[in-house]
Every structure is written in C-alpha cells, then in structure tokens.
Amino acid sequence: MILRTFGWSFGVTAAGLLIALFYGGPTGLALVAVLAVLEISLSFDNAVVNAKVLDRMSPFWQKIFLTVGIAIAVFGMRLVFPLLIVGITAKLNPYEAFDLALNDSDKYHHLMEDAYPMIAAFGGMFLLMLFLDFVFEERANKWLPWLERPLARIGKLDQLAVVVAGGSLAFVAWLAADDPGNVMISGVLGMVTYILVNGLGELFSGAGEDEDEEEGEGREGAAVRSGPSSLALATGKAGFFLFLYLEVLDASFSFDGVIGAFAISTDPIVIALGLGIGAMYIRSLTVFLVRKGTLHEYVYLEHGAHWAIGALAVCMLVSIGHHVPEWITGGLGAGLIIAAFVSSVVRNRGEGADSSGAPSGDDAEKPLEPSSSKIQ
Template identity: 85%
Template sequence: MILRTFGWSFAVTAVGLLAAFVYGNGTGLALVAVLAVLEISLSFDNAVVNAKVLDRMSPFWQKIFLTVGIAIAVFGMRLLFPLVIVGLTADLGPVQAFDLALNDHERYRHIMDDAYPMIAAFGGVFLMMLFLDFVFEERADKWLPWLEKPLARIGKLDQLSVVVAGGSLALVSWLWAENTGQVMISGVLGMVTYILVNGLGELFAEAGDDDEDDEDGDGEGAGEAARTGGPSALALATGKAGFFLFLYLEVLDASFSFDGVIGAFAISTDPIIIALGLGIGAMYIRSLTVFLVRKGTLHEYVYLEHGAHWAIGALAVCMLVSVGHHVPEWLTGGTGAGLIIAAFASSVLRNRGGGADAVSGGDKQLHSTGV
C-alpha cells in the first residue's frame, strides 16, 4: 500500500535530489531537501481538504488530478508562477524574466517581495472564503461545539462569508497596504474566483445528480450522497462536474502554494532549486491525498476535516496579516500542523468512546484510482 501510493514520490525525490546535486553540489542538495520539508509542513492541511474533494470524483478525474494536476502544480505554480509574477511586475518577457531569475537573484527576489501583498490578498481571501463556508454550515459532527454551534447559527444569514471576507480585506488594505487599490483588487479577484469555481462545481454536480435520478430512479439518496460528499457511486463526479471539481482543486492548490513559493525565497532565490524542492514536496502532498482517500481516513477520523479547515482559516489570517507584516513560516506551518494533530487526537478519543458507530460502514468504501 505504501509503496503503491508513495512510489512515484520516492522516485521523484531520488531524481530531484540527484538533479540538485548535479546543479548545485552539496549546497543545492541541502537546499532542495529543506524546501521539500517546508512545502510538506505548510501544505499538510491541503492534503486533507483535497482528499475530501477527491473522494467525490470518478476514477478518471482522480487520475487526471494525479497526473495532469501534478504537472500543473510542479511546473505551473512552483516554476512558472514566480516567473509570470516577475514578468508582469517588471514588464519583462518570459525569456527575460527567466534570465533575471538565473542571473540576478537579488533583483528577482526584490520584485517577488514587492508583488507579495497582492498575492497574499488573493490567496488569503480565497482560503478565507473556503474556511467560512465550512464553519458557517450546519453539520452533524462538531469538533469544537462551543464555537462551531454559534458559527453555524449565525451562518444562516445569507452571504455572511462574503461579508466577513470582504470586511477583512477592506480592514487589512486600510491598515497595512502600501498600495491599497492593488491589494483590494487582488482580494476581490480571489473572492470572485472562489465563488465562480465553487459555484460552477456545485451547479454541474447537481446537474449530474438529476441525470442519475432520471436514469436510476434513486434520486433522493443519490442527491444526498452527492451533497454530503459521500462515497456512493452515484455521488462520484463525472463529465462537467468532474472537470469543475478538478479546476476547483487546482485553484485551491494554487492558493495553498502561495505561502510556500514566497517563503522559499527566504531559503533560496534560485528558481531551479525552488522548483525542485517544492516539486518534491508537492508530490508527497499528492501521494498523501491518495493515501487518505484509499484508507478512508476522513470517514474514520471525522474531525480531521474540521481540523484542516481551521488550519485553512489560520493560514488565511496569516496571509492577510502578511500584507503588512512578515509572518514566519514556522508559525504558519506549525499552527496548521498543530490544529490537524489536535483534530486527529480528538477523532481517536471519539472512536474509542464509541463515537465511531456514527460512521457507517458504507462511508469506508475506497475509490481506487489505479495510479
């Protein structure tokens, strides 16, 4: 199971570390190893949330996420994204931006630092919307009932997540942003992106449910399974629904990777070293996502999803605060990891106390991706 799930990650690690040694000798090897650990520590909560969404996708779209998706994650976000940001900010072409990255590390880093407030606003608002939509929804299982119950109660107010996220963006822009207009625009774009991608995914998921209802006459159960993200075969997203879930996952992964990409500049400004290190880390996050799906971990340890979303909320706050103040990477990663570990421990205690009976056997079905 371990070798099957993490085999590609082990292979990429070996190739990546070898390439790092050839490219930068022992120093390059050490930097790539540190960056890989940084990416894994910052993105563990990403794996938990990805697993929840991946569990709703058909085997075909799971394979697409694990093949095409990893190429987008490694080459798109970890290598091309910084070059695009530098090119747009400094009004340079792609070749010029790449040449700058290789030959003038200090200027390259300076441009990325200047662009960070806009990046943080986009990613912070996107992740905050994801967090707020989770905590404002009524759920049967509550990890922190003293807090989640009142949040779910006030969450009945329509579009409250938009109000809170928009208000937070306005406050941050007013207090800390040097370029208020650009930060506001970036944050609003993050909000629009979340609403659009998430809304399209739900729209086509509901359309898929209706098609299944017409064909099988089993409408009520199928629709409910899809809405709760359960593993019923009827709930698996295919076609347009699968595509928009895939798109949603890619945007989500991009938002999670912002802090890792920017934080990597504190360790190295070489784009090759950064791409190798973060690429290795991204592979392990993908493998961990598959592991959680195949083992049915989120159904067995029911508070893990709660812990991951609270970690997302903490990351969103850190990103918005970083618009005006530096937030250490150890604080961001440590807070997220601590919340997930606490949620896992709470799930274990719940299961030992008999709460596991609330998890139906059907919820432990595994969706093998064949990858």
C-alpha cells in the first residue's frame, strides 16, 4: 500500500536530490531537502481538503489529477508561475524573466516581493471563501460545537460568506496595502474564481447525479461510490470542474510556500526542485487518505483542515502589510490538524466503549446526513 501510493514520490525525491547534488553540490542538496520538508509541513491541510474532493471523483479523473495535475503543480506553479509574475510586474518576456532569475536572483526576489500583496490577496480570498462556506453550513458532526453552532446559525443568511470576505478584503486593503486598488482587484478576482469554479462544479455534479438516478446505478461509467454519502462519482464535466477546482486550490496553497521559499534560497531551480518534491508527497498523501478512508474514520480531520485553511487565509491577508513567519502559518496548520486528529481518536474510542451503541454529544443531534454538494 505504501509503496504503491508513495512510489512515484520516492522516485521523484531520488531524482530531484540527484539533480540538486549535480546542480548545486552538497549545499544545493541540503537546500532542496529543506524546501521539500517546508512544502510538506505547510501543505498538509491541503492534502486533507484535496482528499475530500478526490473521493468524489471517478477513477479516470483521479488519475488525471495524479498525472496532469502534478505536472501543473510542479512545473506550472513552482517554476513557471513565479516567472510569469516577475515578467508581468517588470514587463519582461518569459526568457528575460528566466535569465533574470538565474543571473540576478536578488532583483528577481525583490520583484517577487513587490508582487506579493496581489498574490496574497488572490490566494487569501480564495481560501477564505472556502473556509467561510464550510463553517457557515449546518453539519451533523461538530468539532467545536460552542463555535460551530452559532456560525452555522448565522450562516443561514444568504451570501454571508461573500459579505464577510468582501468586508475583510476592503478592511485589509484600506489598513495595510501600499496599493489598495491592485490589492482589491486581486482579492475580488480570488473571490470570483472561487464562486465560479465552485458553482460550475456544483452544477455539473448535480446534473451527473440526476442522470445516474434516471439511468440506474448499474450503468458502466456512472459508478456510485459506496459509503456514508453514496454520492455518484463525478465524471465528464463534473469531474473536469472538480479537477479544475483542485488545481486552483493547490495554487492558492502554493503562493505562500513559493514566496516563503525565497527565505531559504533565491535560485529558481533549487526552489522548483524542493517545492516540486514536496508537492509530490502532498499528492501521494491525498491518495493515501482516500484509499484508507481516513476522513470517514477520523471525522474531525476535515474540520481541522478547514480551520487550518482559515488560519492560512488570515495569515496571507495580514502578510499584505506585515511579514508573517512561515513557522507561524505552518505551526497553526499542523497544530489544528493534530488537535482534530486527537479529537477524532477520542471520539472513536468513546463510541467503541459505549456498549449500548447509543450516540452521544453532537452525534445525537440528528442522524448522519450526506455531505453538502458544495465542493469542499
């Protein structure tokens, strides 16, 4: 199971470290290893959320996510995206931006830092919308009932997530941004991207489920997932938009890691190698969580991951005006997920020790319901 799931990650790690050794010697090897660990620690919550979405995708789209998706994640977001940002900011063509990265890393780093407020606004608003949509929705299981109950209650107000996110963006742009106009535009684009991709995925996923009900569950290509929610696996357009959603989500998570990597190295090749290795492990971990059914067994992991996303979104918005150390964002995310995992273990042991089999706590409020059709 481990080798089958993490085999490609092990192979990419070996190849990446060898390339780093030949490219930068022992120093390059050490930097790539540190960057890989940094990426994994910052993006573990990404794997948990990815697994929730991947569990709804057909085997075909799961394979696309693990092949085409990893190419986009490694080469697109970790290598090409920084070059595009620098090129747009400095009005350079891709070749000139790449030449600048190799031959004048200090200027390249400075240009990336100048563009960071817009990047943070886009990624921060995308992640904040994801977090708010989660906490404003009524759920059968509640990890923090004293907080999640009132949030779900006020979440009945239509479009509250948009109101809160938009107000937060306006406040941060006014208070902390050197260029409020560009920050506002970038943040609004992040919100629009989330609403569009989430809405399209929801639309086509719902249409696919309706077709499955009409045509029968036994038809080939319209497989139905067994499990608590028994939702039809997303195929066709629904699968495509879930895939697109995962790629945008991964991009939003990677913004902070790409910028933070410059604190360790300014060499774009070293950064791409280190973050690329880390991205491979996040992909493999996502598949592992799906195949092991971890999110069904440890029900609060999803909650912890979304609260970690909320913390990351806040850190990204704060970083528009003030630097937030990577150990804070990584530590918050890891701490929330570990706490959610421990809570899940305690809950499972409590249920196992209950000889009567009667539900207790929040689980007694209502029977388990299928998860929301929103892409979360």
